[in-house]
Structure formats: structure tokens, C-alpha cells
Amino acid sequence: MTTALLDVSDLRVAYPGRGFRARPHEVLHGVSLAVDQGETLGIVGESGSGKTTIGRAVLGLVKPSGGRIGFLGQDITHCTPKERRALARYIQVVFQDPYSSLNPSLTIGDILSEPLVVQGATARGARARVHELLDQVGLPADTFARLPREFSGGQRQRVAIARALAPGPKLIVCDEPVSALDLSTQARVLDLFVDIQRRTGVAYLFISHDLAVIRHVSHRVSVVHRGDIVETGPAGRVTSEPEHPYTQHLLLAAPVADPVEQRNRRVERQRLAAAPPTAETHRNSPLKQGS
Ligand SMILES: Nc1ncnc2c1ncn2[C@@H]1O[C@H](COP(=O)(O)OP(=O)(O)OP(=O)(O)O)[C@@H](O)[C@H]1O
Numbered sequence: 001m002t003t004a005l006l007d008v009s010d011l012r013v014a015y016p017g018r019g020f021r022a023r024p025h026e027v028l029h030g031v032s033l034a035v036d037q038g039e040t041l042g043i044v045g046e047s048g049s050g051k052t053t054i055g056r057a058v059l060g061l062v063k064p065s066g067g068r069i070g071f072l073g074q075d076i077t078h079c080t081p082k083e084r085r086a087l088a089r090y091i092q093v094v095f096q097d098p099y100s101s102l103n104p105s106l107t108i109g110d111i112l113s114e115p116l117v118v119q120g121a122t123a124r125g126a127r128a129r130v131h132e133l134l135d136q137v138g139l140p141a142d143t144f145a146r147l148p149r150e151f152s153g154g155q156r157q158r159v160a161i162a163r164a165l166a167p168g169p170k171l172i173v174c175d176e177p178v179s180a181l182d183l184s185t186q187a188r189v190l191d192l193f194v195d196i197q198r199r200t201g202v203a204y205l206f207i208s209h210d211l212a213v214i215r216h217v218s219h220r221v222s223v224v225h226r227g228d229i230v231e232t233g234p235a236g237r238v239t240s241e242p243e244h245p246y247t248q249h250l251l252l253a254a255p256v257a258d259p260v261e262q263r264n265r266r267v268e269r270q271r272l273a274a275a276p277p278t279a280e281t282h283r284n285s286p287l288k289q290g291s
Pocket residue numbers: 015016027045046047048049050051052053054209
């Protein structure tokens with residue numbers, strides 16, 4: 001049996017309650033998922049469902065109240081700060097906002113060199129590696145000496161991707177990495193993620209509220225609803241023939257260009273809301289035919 005790269009089982013996270021004697025508020029109720037080497041697991045769900053909290057727990061940014069997070073067979077649920085710093089060599093992150101995630105006073109060259117020098121690279125070695133990374137994410141060599149403010153959102157997100165790639169990680173947690181970008185830039189950046197994975201074999205835990213984005217990049221998809229995973233399966237199947245009523249609702253709520261299709265979906269959504277589907281109604285659903 002091969003060990004999954006990331007193996008999360010029965011993960012629970014509770015945030016502190018607000019106010020005097022308020023009780024902790026549990027937002028993940030026992031989430032289990034696994035990501036294999038070189039695989040993309042998409043995490044999709046509505047706002048507030050707990051997607052970001054899953055990513056933050058994997059990154060060690062929130063403390064689980066229960067469950068286990070394994071990485072290459074090691075238990076990383078409760079790491080010390082020192083162990084967490086060592087793990088940064090293997091687990092990296094790309095956040096949503098390319099504007100706030102880069103230090104505005106450093107050149108791109110310095111931003112990208114820093115993690116390499118921390119790992120022990122010489123200034124010359126780091127410089128050569130940064131040029132390689134810029135090339136890998138499709139940015140010109142003169143990017144090195146420039147500041148983040150000189151770049152568009154899409155270009156900044158390419159810098160953020162290069163920074164995540166710098167230590168040669170095995171897993172990147174991507175938290176809504178294209179949702180601040182316009183549609184055509186989104187498509188190019190998503191293609192870049194796919195291309196980088198082909199070349200490097202890195203795995204992604206890819207978080208998005210957008211089913212179309214998730215479908216584009218994922219091998220498998222887990223659907224999160226109110227702190228639980230309600231469905232996991234191959235991306236094509238989950239995003240076109242969902243089994244769980246919540247995923248069906250999510251698919252019907254996604255915007256489509258064709259106004260007739262949009263109307264059909266609205267009617268189907270209302271029907272689903274009025275009567276949760278049985279196996280029979282699901283078989284006859286328009287989702288099974290058109291999407
Ligand atoms: N630091 C925090 N303190 C208290 N509650 C929090 C905190 N962060 C998130 N929550 C709550 O936890 C729940 C899950 O939030 P989370 O950000 O994980 O959801 P999400 O699916 O990523 O949503 P979005 O797509 O809007 O970011 C929400 O009810 C949210 O209000």
C-alpha cells in the first residue's frame with residue numbers, strides 16, 4: 001500500500017466564541033481527505049463552509065481540536081514552530097490576494113531569494129534559481145529588479161507562485177488563488193498551475209468556491225458543506241453528475257452564459273429546494289443530460 005502525500009482524518013477545528021463565557025464554535029466537524037503525490041484535490045463549497053479552515057489547518061495556522069493530519073506518513077497535527085519551519089520546505093501556500101501577499105518594499109528578486117537563502121543557498125545560487133523560477137512562471141528576466149507595484153494582479157500571482165515553488169515543495173495549498181483576477185487572466189494562471197504540475201510533479205490542495213475553476217485544475221474534488229465533506233470523487237463526475245443534493249444545488253447555482261440554460265437551472269434549483277431529490281428524480285435531472 002502506498003502512503004498518501006497528505007492524509008487528513010476526522011479533522012475538527014473550533015474557533016473561540018465571542019463574548020463573555022461564549023463557547024468555542026466548531027466549524028469543521030470531522031473532515032477526512034487524502035492527496036497523492038502529483039495530484040490536485042479540489043475543495044469546493046459556498047462561502048463560510050470551512051474550505052479555508054481546512055487549508056489553514058494543513059499549514060499549521062489553526063490548531064485542530066481533533067483528528068489527525070499526516071504528511072508522508074508523519075503526524076504533523078501538532079508541530080512545534082521549529083518543526084513547522086522545517087515543513088515549509090515541503091508544504092507551501094498561494095493565497096487569494098496577490099496585492100497584500102507580497103512585501104511592497106522588496107524587489108521581486110529579494111522576495112524570491114529570501115526563502116532560498118534561509119535554506120542555505122549562496123547569493124549567487126539563489127540568483128540563478130530565481131531566474132529559473134521567473135522563467136518557469138512566464139515572467140521576463142528584468143522582473144528581478146522591479147517592485148510588486150509595477151505588476152498587474154496576474155503577474156503578481158505568478159510571483160507568488162514562483163515564491164511557493166522556490167523551495168521545491170511537494171504540496172502547495174492554493175486558497176482561492178485566482179478569484180481576485182479577471183476571467184481571461186484566471187484562465188492563464190490556471191493553465192500555469194497545470195503546466196507547473198506536469199513539469200515538477202507538485203501536488204495541490206486547491207480551494208475555490210468556483211466549480212468551473214475546480215473542474216479545470218482538479219483530478220478529484222471534495223465538496224464541503226457546513227464543515228463536512230459531503231461528496232468526493234473524480235472531478236469530471238462530481239462536477240457534471242453530482243450525487244449529493246448539495247453538490248447538485250451548487251452546480252445549478254453556477255452562472256452559465258446561455259440564458260435558456262440559466263432559466264432551466266433556476267427552475268431545477270427551485271424544484272430541488274422544494275423537494276430534495278430521490279435516486280429516481282436525480283436520474284432524470286437535466287444535470288445528467290446537458291452539463
Ligand atoms: N478566525 C476566525 N475566528 C472565528 N471564526 C472564524 C474565523 N475564521 C473563520 N471563521 C468562521 O469559520 C467558518 C468557516 O470559515 P472559512 O473561512 O473556513 O470558510 P470558507 O468556506 O473558506 O469561506 P470563504 O470562501 O468565504 O473564505 C465561517 O463561519 C467563518 O465565519
